[in-house]
Amino acid sequence: MAEFARTLTLEELKAKAVLFWPKEIIDREASVTILPLLLGSQDLFISVLNLSDADPEAWRRSVDLSPNMPANLFLKHLMVLTDFGGEALSKITPFDTYFPKGVMEYAWREQTFRYTFKAFVGSNSRLSNSALRVDGKSLARGYALNDKMEDVIMLLLYAASSLGDSLPEALKEKCLVGSLIGRPDELSRFVKQNYIRISRQLGGAASNAMGQIAQQFVMEILREELPQWRIQSGKIPGISHNAGKTETSFDIVAVSPNDLYFGIEVSFQFTTNSVIERKAREAQARADLLHAAGHYICYVIDGAGNINIRENAVRTICQFSDCTVAYSPAEIRHLAKFLRVTAND
Numbered sequence: 533m534a535e536f537a538r539t540l541t542l543e544e545l546k547a548k549a550v551l552f553w554p555k556e557i558i559d560r561e562a563s564v565t566i567l568p569l570l571l572g573s574q575d576l577f578i579s580v581l582n583l584s585d586a587d588p589e590a591w592r593r594s595v596d597l598s599p600n601m602p603a604n605l606f607l608k609h610l611m612v613l614t615d616f617g618g619e620a621l622s623k624i625t626p627f628d629t630y631f632p633k634g635v636m637e638y639a640w641r642e643q644t645f646r647y648t649f650k651a652f653v654g655s656n657s658r659l660s661n662s663a664l665r666v667d668g669k670s671l672a673r674g675y676a677l678n679d680k681m682e683d684v685i686m687l688l689l690y691a692a693s694s695l696g697d698s699l700p701e702a703l704k705e706k707c708l709v710g711s712l713i714g715r716p717d718e719l720s721r722f723v724k725q726n727y728i729r730i731s732r733q734l735g736g737a738a739s740n741a742m743g744q745i746a747q748q749f750v751m752e753i754l755r756e757e758l759p760q761w762r763i764q765s766g767k768i769p770g771i772s773h774n775a776g777k778t779e780t781s782f783d784i785v786a787v788s789p790n791d792l793y794f795g796i797e798v799s800f801q802f803t804t805n806s807v808i809e810r811k812a813r814e815a816q817a818r819a820d821l822l823h824a825a826g827h828y829i830c831y832v833i834d835g836a837g838n839i840n841i842r843e844n845a846v847r848t849i850c851q852f853s854d855c856t857v858a859y860s861p862a863e864i865r866h867l868a869k870f871l872r873v874t875a876n877d
Contacts, residue, residue, distance in 0.1 A: 540856045548858040551836045577609045585714035588640045602674035604665040610688040614706040621659040627652040638690040650679035746800040757868035762787040788875035793827040801837035812845035815852040834859030
């Protein structure tokens, strides 16, 4: 058992950590991983805009040259920053209702430019997230620029400075990103301040959903490695944190064929979150309860928010864990070996 048991230091765990959501998770569960994807590509989005200051449509070349900023992800950043998704945009199609002859005239650096809409003139084509390739699964895959995306990108970039249109003021007030191109400090401040707002609005729901996904991913690998075991969320009989009033819940409970129990706690935080602090506060008490009953406590810990920000909490957890692993298939398989060897000792 000793070779698989791990009371890691924080530094040892950092060396094994993946820090950002593995591609397997993003590919399968993209619909709830949009926020981490956007936060992770925020600096690249800013960089692409800063490289697009030659003319108001230079963003196209920058997107074409950036392998990690496909057009649909670029568009999604703009939709989130302007707070105009497919449903809201659908209310203003076709665009020639607001732009005479389907042309948007707009001011940029004290000059007037013209953009002719290509897809949303004289047509009620849908502007749903899936039609624009900005739904979760499409974002995980990445799509090249098409006419629909280009029309919406140009609108969201320059509607605030458009001339002679009848667009709703609520839309125009928010679509000012294009006016910040060429002003890198202001652009960066605008984007980062807005993403702080977005993270606060969506972070709680996203964190809960991603926490469930993280647990499911660990359970799937453990079930593959330990087919004769019971692997589930739940409680361990006789383990209570409040003098027997209620049994203590664990993210995962693994039960060997000879009825040895392992409580497994999973925490993967891309951004900061207080959940890991709670797990740290409970770590010693959980370890004491389980050890007294002849059982074990294990942790799967990873994510930039945990490893790089919640360092003291992670150190505490490592101290009171029988086996700590990072969030990769290889690491989770190491955990499975620890469970198997310990149960057979």
